[in-house]
Amino acid sequence: QFAEGPLLDGLYWEESYNNHTTLTSQNSNSSHIYYENLLLGVAQIRQLKVHNNSCSIYPYFQDLLEDCYSEYRYQVEDRSEFGLKSDSEWQYTLGSSLSPWYWGSMGFYSSGGYRFTLPKSKQESLEKLEFLRENNWLTRGTRIVFIDFSTYNANVNLFCIVRLVVEFPATGGAHTSSHTYSVKLLRYVKNYDYFLASCEITFCLFIIVFIIQEVIKIRKLKKNYFKNAWNYLDLLLLVVSILAIAFNIYRTIAVSTLMEGLLSDPHTYPDFYFLAFWQVLYNNMIAVNVFFAWIKLFKFVSFNKTMIQLSSTLSRCAKDILGFAIMFFIIFFAYAQLGYLVFGLQVEEFSSFQNCIFTQFRIVLGDFNFEAIEAADRILGPIYFITFVFFVFFILLNMFLAIINDTYSEVKADFQMMTTEELQLRDLIKQ
Template sequence: MKCLSNRAESHLTGQVEQDPMCDGAWVNQGYCSSPPPIPRVSTIYDPQPVFQGSMDGTYKLDAPGMFPEEPVPSSSDQSLKNKKRGCCSCIKGLWGTTLTENTSDNKEKLLRTTLRELLVYLVFLVDICLLTYGMTSSSTYYYTKAMTDLFMNSASENGVKFQTIGTMADFWSYAQGPLLDSLYWTKWYNNQSLDTGDQSFIYYENMLLGVPRMRQIKIKNNSCKVHADFQDEISGCFDVYNEKKEEDLSFGLINGSAWTYHTEKEIKGSSHWGLLTTYSGAGFYQDLGRTREETALILTELMDNLWLDRGTRVAFFDFSTYNANINMFCVIRLVVEFPATGGAIPSYQIRTVRLIRYITTWDYFILGCELFFCLFIIYYIIEEILELRIHKCSYFKSIWNILDIVVIMLAIVAIVFNIFRTIKVDKLLGKLLEQPDLYADFEFLSFWQTQYNNMNAVNLFFAWIKVFKYISFNKTMMQLSSTLGRCAKDIIGFAFMFFIVFFAYAQLGYLLFGTEVESFSTFVKCIFTQFRIILGDFDYDAIDRANRVLGPIYFITYVFFVFFVLLNMFLAIINDTYSEVKEELSSKDDELQFADIFKQSYMKTFMKLKLKKEKISDVQKALQSGSEEIEFKDFRETLKELGHADHEISEAFSKFDSDGNQVLDQDEQERMKMELKEKRDALSAELDNLGANYENELSDKPTVIASEQKGLSSQTFVDQEQFQRLVTQVLRLESSFMTINTRMELIMEKMGSQEKATINAATGMQSGVETASDGCVLVHLDQTAKTDVPSKRSNRHM
């Protein structure tokens, strides 16, 4: 029985050890006294129930006084503890994440932390969306389209447009015709003067900033080697463009910047990525005039003195405009490349950007979003530092952590460039206003503003992708990431074989059709052309014209092996892995459910209102005695029987006992009844709003029975972890009782057998006395004694 008592106590405390004296039983060596009495906790007048929902949908009651509580620390110890941990608790409160807090054994805490992270991140996402979309406008497209139509589609008298330029003569025809007409607007459509002086307003709305600039890059003569058989007929040789072979000697009239070479640093130029190659920012340049007449004279002089010759490899027109209506700059560069093969290849580059940022109210709202964005970046920097300090190198094993770092780094670069751009534009505009005859070089700023916009677009893309980090707990959301993660090795291995075949066909197409088909003219174009063939976008007639025999063979074999076989192998790998992942996830419950958080809040509110309503009902019952006066003693005894605490009863009574005589007269009773009725009606309305059918759902829960709330008034609710610990202890206690019961039954069986053997022995002894002689009786008794010894030993052992 001692073992039984110890064993029972051990399961009540949860601290168990094995005792060899009890033959494998579990006892608690550190807890020998009886458990402390359960303190009474009332939930009638000041109910504080905690309604905890487990992940399996069940709900549990927690009684704070049911189990021994830890000793409360003194005020001095508590103040010292607060001083030591004040900073840490503040950091955990502000920057607590699933990586900084221990949530491995607490799914509810993990759920709440994830939800809080998601809500904070959604605010950040809204801010970055406002920030990004606030810097652009649909007017940007129309501004770019207007400039494109004007400078690209305007034709000269002989029908030359910019995109139809094919020779140097066409270049000069376009420059002296459509270009001049497009750059300088001095009259209305009825030939009435605009009265803007020497300032040009393109389309009457877009001011031409400064003066346009022409620039060319030349190649040295004899930069290539002529074959000996043609040296007598060919006097000069100009190679394809190479920065090392640029002509740096003056030529032509020599006097002026158009005939003198300038380095990229001297003219503060920038390199350009053309259709044929990348060109430096150096060369020979000429700034045009502020009026049409002045510019026409300059162009005529350049053409008459052969400013363009055999050594010219590229010519540029650079100018900028500003539209005050939409606060947009348009930086335009017209490029004509002159390859070593002869002819001309036109191209253009138009960048529409917003360089002046803060003018309207909306702009200042975006400024507020930018400041808010900076605070968010500081917040996330501290968060990532804390996570990195905790997890060290294992921090980089998660792709989401790497994505966090990428987003933060791009954001920091964006912030620095925004400050740099604002300062640089102010200086440039100030200089331009002081000297309006200078070339307005916005090429550098427009380039980096475009890269800034591209960087923000990429950063916003990553920011949206990061949302999957917080919603991937759901098995539906997890299917994509799990499928790609599991089949990554198979895809990478098969991709190696796929691209061997793919690049083999790309080289074949380049060598077969590169001389005649534009889409196969370079190896890089071959690669993209083959991707387009996979998507169904191809020009089979061009391939067939280039090679009537090998063209169809190339096309048919490529489509069969790459499209029908290899590409579908990728799909087969993904589909097979997806089926496995879906089957596995279908047998698992979701680890986290955001619905549980809202359901628990719903249940807390519901139970609080329900308990308050029951409290009012109990007081109303106490007032239904019908007597004109109710003494405090009777009132107290009635409510005590219903499970109410003394201090709660005193509060309720003294609230309406206005004269303090410990007796409720008729008026005081009426006031109490009226107030209780109003409160009960209000609570009933709130309960109806929460859901009339929720009480039925609550009654279906095995662990929560509404009708037992009064009997369980001393209980509140436990969290899942504590409930599981209690369940484990009860199961152990039940198992121990079952073991004891089995052994007790075994002992009883042996004792029954012992009793039967004793009775049989006594019966035999009596019959021996009656039938045998004295000597036989002695022998029989002696044998009976011998047979009885083992039974006694066995009984002692038991």
Template structure:
């Protein structure tokens, strides 16, 4: 998986090996995408969407009485069918099965006797239950006369330290998260840790309604309650999907109940279900992963751990670790749910929690998302033959320090505007009521997602100043400076002549020409391609001296090449360095040679640039021609005395 060592284009043999490595990684990329997408089937969304719309729950504020009323009149009847609905359902089933055999009728009545359905296709596993989380009592800091009606008792905001973890509340015992098999709940206001005070309901509708009325009469929901949970498990046998449904009622210290719904859908077999192509892709995915793991471990043992400091080596290590974790989970997931379903069908009078496997499944989804992202990002390591990719890589390597410094300035301004917005508008606007929400609202403002009307209602004086200053400072100045840094660096990189590997291009051209010739020969054999016949007027390339002499000289026979094994060449022409000191000197000499090669490459690049910058002598104007005068001849005269 280390493309820096396996992908080379310096010779024909290395190009062939590189193309095989690229082909293998392309197959790995395709099967990884299929496995990652299969973990999030589209039926998961439809099942979740159907449950939410069936109960018609949206986030709103209720009173305590309204919570008990909706629980008694809406939620419990929707989960547990009433007696009239059961009688009507049985009557319809009896009319439908009159014409069937008696044996089939007996088996159907026995199988549907204790089954409760939601939306006619989903079966209720076990019983629903009510659970609440409470906080400890504390003394009030106000006047005792003022708090006389509340018995001088106050309850704190929910935190992990104020969470009540023992005792009883209205004959309901507290049970820990370990005993209940629950996980923390991320609600609207807080993250509520597992455990709580329990009250199990019954599979019969009338009995469950009586239990709810008794809890309301005993004032089970009081000032110390911080979260009410009505939870049940639904199973769809058509798609082998489980749905862990929780109707939440948060009780803030300001009073009332904030109602919401959470539904976590998981598959029974995770990966080993669905289409045959998905299962085949999963098998190929893990086989290629085993090959990459073996190759990476062998390279690490040979080169040492110092080579892992490289960025791409770290990416390879993270990918392989995520693959191992995904394989472990895909073995554990179906085994766990097999025994879970078996126990839920045997013990229908108990609630069977799915929080444990839902928590693992949520993190498995995150794992597969990161894995698919890294596998796709690794494609950039292959672009050594593309000039644009080389320039892009060089641009980011040159300007990443400037970008990091600029991001620091960016974050400081974002924090400043988030704090300012939270203080100015947090009391009346939902996008600024807390600092994390305000920070992400400021991030959304960069993308022009901004509720100016709501902000102006919250603060009519500072809202225009806040909005205009943000647009000028962030949108007009900082974002353009960010783009200018990248553009200037790219322009500098573009001046440098980056020559990609041309041997790969020549390799493909050579095989393209061979392919065309072979196709022409094949078409010529079957008569679909006729080569052009030479005309009679064509003359030979040279004069024929005699009648028996051919017009073309005979081609010389190629010399016979003798294959010499590699070991023989090493033994005859190379000497093994056994002395440690000599080996160090050889290594130093090789480093000097590599440094000289780099210097020569730079000199050759400079010469090319100078040749490109120097004017072409053929384009210069010719010098004017002047006629030269003939040389004067010297005449010697003999003088006689």
């Protein structure tokens, strides 16, 4: 019902602002969603299935139940032809090697599947969906359905890649989700974009100089180069920067190739999703690179008196903190396991061991729903909460602060006992 109703109404807009002139009459191959977003090509629908007898039925129920479809796993994925077996939507097709797998709420899904594209006409799309529904394209073994399409807004020069997902867990029912990526794939349009291009070229030149400097340093220091932790940070920044430059070049070429194919045949599905996915990873990579670039500033302010005290404090108390961390996480994970076993079936925050760990960090920060665990277990709930706060918050965290405070006091006392000559030598090195 969703695909034959709201989905088609959203994909095929036939009215302009005045609600009289149809947009499709101006260009039969275009659909403008919300008047401004051009639908690129056509939408694609894809499903993944598991084959029958992919799970075991207990002997008591084998006479009552004949079929068994497990949750999705790549090993039990159904790739055989089914239904009419005549068209491509009834045949399994492999995904591209560059297409990412999908990490859903119920599993980790491959990039292949049974897929088909919707026609450019709304009426033809409706007829095709009705035909597939009448011939049972969706089966009991269906575990996930993807609806992918892309739009382009020339007003802001942004591509919008949309993925609608419906997961069908083995327990029954359906779980829906959506993912929208707004990315700028056409980089150089305005004058400001060309200014950014000049900055990118300058960045590439800096990276080349950086590479030459590091090569000279490695040849000069040899094995001693790898004994300095700051050199590892320099290498990390260098590798991430090279990967970012390579992806930037690849993205420009890939977008041009996709646009050429789309202009030559507007009835195909342009797979911008994998570009959007890698664009997100590219943004994350740039974020990590910028973060470590800021951390590198500590290398140039290490002669500051305050920074020396800080580094001396951390290095001197490192062994004590390591011993404390072992004791802390033993108690912390013990409470996480307790919370998972006691409240896991009733409280969402404790539904998995990972959620228990994050929930306990929230308790330490004061963000916690006490009523939920009290309703789950009126006896163990308050006991768990009170003892966790007492041991972790009042005892262990204060021990951690005491270790750092005592070490800092010792380091500060040592600095006060330094002679004037030592301080003058530090000032000379600083200059």
